[in-house]
Amino acid sequence: MKRFPNIAVALIVLVALGFYLCAYQVRFTETAVVTRFERPVDRAATVGLNFKWPSPIERVYKFDKRLRTYETQFTQLSTADQKPLTVSAFVNYRIVDAARFLQAVGSEEGAEAKTADPLKNAVSKVLKAHPMSALINIDPQRTRFQAIEDEIRAEVAPVTLANYGIEIATIGIARLGLPGDNTKAVAERMKAERRKVSEALLAEGEAEAQRIQDSAGAVASKITERARSYAKTIEGQGEAIAASYYDAFKRRPELATFLKQIESLRNQLSAGEVTVVFDANEMSPFTLLMPEEPTPTTPEATSKAD
Numbered sequence: 001m002k003r004f005p006n007i008a009v010a011l012i013v014l015v016a017l018g019f020y021l022c023a024y025q026v027r028f029t030e031t032a033v034v035t036r037f038e039r040p041v042d043r044a045a046t047v048g049l050n051f052k053w054p055s056p057i058e059r060v061y062k063f064d065k066r067l068r069t070y071e072t073q074f075t076q077l078s079t080a081d082q083k084p085l086t087v088s089a090f091v092n093y094r095i096v097d098a099a100r101f102l103q104a105v106g107s108e109e110g111a112e113a114k115t116a117d118p119l120k121n122a123v124s125k126v127l128k129a130h131p132m133s134a135l136i137n138i139d140p141q142r143t144r145f146q147a148i149e150d151e152i153r154a155e156v157a158p159v160t161l162a163n164y165g166i167e168i169a170t171i172g173i174a175r176l177g178l179p180g181d182n183t184k185a186v187a188e189r190m191k192a193e194r195r196k197v198s199e200a201l202l203a204e205g206e207a208e209a210q211r212i213q214d215s216a217g218a219v220a221s222k223i224t225e226r227a228r229s230y231a232k233t234i235e236g237q238g239e240a241i242a243a244s245y246y247d248a249f250k251r252r253p254e255l256a257t258f259l260k261q262i263e264s265l266r267n268q269l270s271a272g273e274v275t276v277v278f279d280a281n282e283m284s285p286f287t288l289l290m291p292e293e294p295t296p297t298t299p300e301a302t303s304k305a306d
Contacts, residue, residue, distance in 0.1 A: 021054035031065040033098035034058055040099040061102050063095045070112045071174050077124050083132040086177035089123055089152070091115065097165025104164045114164050115156070119171070122155035135176060138193055149173060 025048065026032045032045035036058045045060065052058040071090045079085055093115065095101050095108070105114050126148055127135075134144040149172050157168040249256035 022051050024050055024052060024060045026050060026062065029064060029066050030062045031095055031098040032060055032062045033102050034060055035102075040102065045098075061098065063098055063101060063108055065095050067092055067094050067169060068111070069093075072116065072119060074175070074177060075120060075123070076179060077127050079127055079132045079135070080129055081131045081133075084179050085127065085132060085135070086179065087123060087127065087173060088175040088177075089119060090172050090174040091119060091156075092169040092171075093160070093166050094169060095165060096161070096167045100163075100165030105166075111164070111166060115160050115166060115168075118156050118159045119152075122152045125155060126151045135173075138190065138197075145173060 026045050028047050034041050034052050069092050074086045074088050076086050137143050153171040160166040
């Protein structure tokens with residue numbers, strides 16, 4: 001009976017040691033592979049608590065399966081129109097096949113080195129199928145970045161997944177550059193393209209201005225012609241009215257003379273503060289301002305009145 005506690009303690013220690021050597025945990029951010037004598041076994045390591053034979057019979061290798069990103073160095077390539085270009089790409093990837101990754105790569109640090117060559121080859125192959133204008137253009141509608149990036153991913157993703165157990169989530173063009181010898185030539189070509197566009201816009205503006213001027217001239221001509229026609233109509237009406245006045249003046253010339261004198265008097269007196277000295281008895285039309293002389297009385301008229 002005295003040895004029972006010691007045996008119980010020994011059993012507990014043995015169970016704890018066995019649990020420590022045989023149990024392992026896989027987090028939801030990890031992917032794991034179990035090897036038996038350094039060969040992957042078919043048994044999948046699921047998230048949570050798992051069991052294995054103790055080392056060195058079986059070992060567990062865990063890898064972070066979260067998304068990772070890296071950017072390549074600048075590489076000089078040629079486009080479809082034989083234009084040199086320097087390109088840097090970025091890659092978002094994750095480890096999805098732990099067994100294949102362990103055999104082909106071995107460690108997380110080697111993932112970038114393994115995917116660098118397939119990525120470089122894919123970028124070179126795809127860019128050789130597209131002109132430079134698909135990457136660098138003053139018209140954003142003519143660039144094909146998304147299509148080019150999708151083509152690069154289609155080239156790289158099957159290779160990395162089959163060979164290294166690495167899934168390529170996205171691939172993109174991080175930076176574009178030009179070799180020093182070609183920078184000036186490209187800048188001059190871009191200036192020429194912009195100059196061509198500006199000249200086309202200027203010619204279009206001048207044509208529109210000429211069209212507006214021609215339209216305005218046509219409208220002005222129509223308005224002028226209409227005004228002339230209306231003026232001739234009014235002139236004819238005025239001449240008809242004047243003719244009726246002329247007939248009246250011919251029948252009564254003294255009326256015409258009287259009206260002319262009145263008009264002359266009105267014009268002279270309305271000229272402002274003017275002092276005029278004249279003999280009203282002799283100068284027309286001011287004789288109209290003089291009072292009429294009384295009719296003289298004769299003796300015969302007086303006698304008749306008596």
